Amino acid sequence: MNNGIVFDVGKLIASGEGVRDLYSFDIPLDFDDINMKSSVCGKAELMRIEEGVNARLTDVEMLIGGRCDKCLKKIDNKVNIDQMERQFFLHKPSYIENPNDTFFIDEKTFTIDLTEPLRQEIILHFPLVQVCSKSCKGICPICGKDRNKEECNCKPIKTEGNNPLAVLKNLIK
Ligand SMILES: [Zn+2]
Ligand SMILES: [Zn+2]
Structure with a gap:
């Protein structure tokens, strides 16, 4: 310090x-x-x-x-x-x-x-929810592509309320 x-x-x-x-x-x-x-x-x-x-x-x-x-x-x-x-x-x-x-x-x-x-x-x-922008599309939970950069053909899944990225995020930390 x-x-x-x-x-x-x-x-x-x-x-x-x-x-x-x-x-x-x-x-x-x-x-x-x-x-x-x-x-x-x-x-x-x-x-x-x-x-x-x-x-x-x-x-x-x-x-x-x-x-x-x-x-x-x-x-x-x-x-x-x-x-x-x-x-x-x-x-x-x-x-x-x-x-x-x-x-x-x-x-x-x-x-x-x-x-x-x-x-x-x-x-x-500190903000409870951090987002890069309000329109961030996030990562596809199926194929893992960043949907801000690239569209994928996976069927959209509702992720509200139960966030499959939470596990991925913990792995990345
Ligand atoms: Zn983002
Ligand atoms: Zn996908």
């Missing part, structure tokens, strides 16, 4: 509650489990709250590589996250029961790191 989405909150911590910092970002990110095809861009609003900093990211956009569910061609999916919000604490508040979901301000560098929460949001926002 390289740089990550990290913001310096030193000044913000020294200011009063309700003070905000606004940023635009465009940062290349690397994840082990996500095939990033572009940098991640978006806007960040950091606000001083009593316990630390509230970080709100909006209009986050990136391209992620995948495969068309129908013809298996490699494609880039545009992923948008309209809004995500996390609180970063200076100290562990007594009312928090599950510290695994809790984020902290780095006490040495006075920075917050949004890389891991962003990774989780990307996975939640």
Whole structure:
């Protein structure tokens, strides 16, 4: 993993509650489990709250590589996250029961790191259905030809609801 989405909150911590910092970002990110095809861009609003900093990211956009569910061609999916919000604490508040979901301000560098929460949001926002185009004809389940490139003479089979390509796709991965 390289740089990550990290913001310096030193000044913000020294200011009063309700003070905000606004940023635009465009940062290349690397994840082990996500095939990033572009940098991640978006806007960040950091606000001083009593316990630390509230970080709100909006209009986050990136391209992620995948495969068309129908013809298996490699494609880039545009992923948008309209809004995500996390609180970063200076100290562990007594009312928090599950510290695994809790984020902290780095006490040495006075920075917050949004890389891991962003990774989780990307996975939640990844399209369930990936297609290269709405008109993709897919691969013929009988002869295996890409019907976008070549017509075949096989009798069409309805594949909705039960996708014979699922097995083929798993083999190709
Ligand atoms: Zn396709
Ligand atoms: Zn065919």
